[in-house]
Amino acid sequence: MSRIEFGAHGEVHAHFKSEKNILFIDLVGPFNLEFMQKYETEVGAERAKIAAPCWGSLVNVHGLALAPMEATQSGQAIVSKAVTKGLAATAIVLQEPEGITMQKKFWSRVYASSTLPFEYFDNSQEAIEWLTNKILACMQAHKLNPYTNVHK
Structure with a gap:
């Protein structure tokens, strides 16, 4: 049986x-498999501009942040690619309380295949503080001056 192609469901801004x-990513769900290409186009264009050796991503998710199981593998590949480009950690703020357990299960599956630290937060300020600490730790591990991104 052949797969039917659909238009991308969901919105993404980065x-x-x-x-x-910090790479700020705003998503509006729910998503479908085709959305993953839209995500990679939009977010990939922003990632390409990043020259910092250590950076974080803050993902603000609005709406029901669920996608089909097939999208999990695409998400895992996107995370792996970002880690090779210096992604040190991801903070996720789920804005929609409906189905929060299912949403966390989906996002945890996306990140579980990597060693990337990720955490859920109730608000962006807490997320930024956590990311700032993770980015600083990454820079220290690479012996970089956090103010200049230059080796000490």
């Missing part, structure tokens, strides 16, 4: 703030 070394 913006890297170099002063914080």
